[in-house]
Amino acid sequence: MQDDRIVALYWQRDETAIQETEQKYGRYLFKIANNILSDLEDSEESVNDTYLKAWNSLPPHRPNVLSAYLGKITRQLSIDIFRTRNREKRRATEYAVSLSELGDCVSDTVTTEQTADLHLLAETINTYLNTLSAQGRTTFVGRYYFMDSIKEIADYHGMSESKVKSMLYRTRKGLRIYLEQEGYNL
Incomplete structure (x- = not known):
């Protein structure tokens, strides 16, 4: 499905928007999260939080490049998870x-x-x-x-x-x- 259609589903508050997002960008978002976190469960949590944040931010936002918008959300959420869970000991992640x-x-x-x-x-x-x-x-x-x-x-x-x-x-x-x-x- 094209990005503009996925964004339109978010604007219509149609829950299939999340399914379409996961199908099209799930692996891409997981890769970003896992490069930062190096932990499967934390990475999955970050990606799921990305879908929730996208649901809550579309509308009012209407991104021109959905992959970049979602990637930025995933990256920031993953960094936040990394900081929270690794305050005392930093693991050797990318x-x-x-x-x-x-x-x-x-x-x-x-x-x-x-x-x-x-x-x-x-x-x-x-x-x-x-x-x-x-x-x-x-x-x-x-x-x-x-x-x-x-x-x-x-x-x-x-x-x-x-x-x-x-x-x-x-x-x-x-x-x-x-x-x-x-x-x-x-």
Whole structure:
């Protein structure tokens, strides 16, 4: 079923919208959740919570790209679950590993004053990403937004894992330099 029809079902409050969403995007959403959580039950919970949040937010929202809308919900819910369940001990998930890789580029301590600047930081990062090749961009976004493993990225780009690691390292290094040039203290 087409996305516009699924969104229309949500707007009509037709419960088949959830079934259609699960059929079309269930595996995609589970992959996002499991990359962050590395736990089947938690991932299933996150995906189910995504369906509930979509049900409660459509209407008033009418997303143009349903997959991105649902993916963003799943990602945020999964991160919240990860933080709640792993306060004392962080397991080695793709989420934890990818965050540690980005630690050299972006500080994880944010004061109240800095919160307003996060939007500007996101725009600056997007500007930098637009200077990269399409492959460089999708590699970076795959790793640090979708939390894909190095192996997954290598597979979908048809390159070696060492090349992916090297590309990500160079991209992080370039991002750090770019952010410093833009006035960010790292």
